[in-house]
Amino acid sequence: MEKMQFSREEKAQMVRKVQLYFSEELGQEIGGFDAEFLVDFFAGEIGPFFYNRGLYDAESAVTEKLAEISDLLLQLERPVNPGR
Template sequence: MKPIKLPKEQREAMLDHIQSYFELERGESIGRLAADSLLDFFMNELGPAVYNQALNDCRTLTAQRMQGLEEDIYALEWRVSRK
């Protein structure tokens, strides 16, 4: 499985958020390199679990939609009268 890559703009925004979090919540300043290392760590450790959960959510949603589609198809059937 290939690693999860973020677009540059999104990655930069995440790094800004990490640095802000440390400043506001912990009263610590961390540099860009430290924030980048932390982001890589969490992407590698948490990324696959979050990705898999998103796939599970997608499967559930797809199953629900397919059930609704199946009901719609049955509703289109013509009733055949027996004489």
């Protein structure tokens, strides 16, 4: 799997969220470099779990919708008169 790439804006938002979490939940200040390092670590090591879960959820949603479409198509079936 390729390394996850984020825009500068996305990365900056994630860094801010890590810094905010450390500050509010742990009572510790963390610099931008350290926060970015953590973001990169989690993206590389934990991110694939979330990515795969998203794929499984998407597959499930698509499968469910395809079943609905199949049912709707079967409702359009017309009776056939045998022997004519």
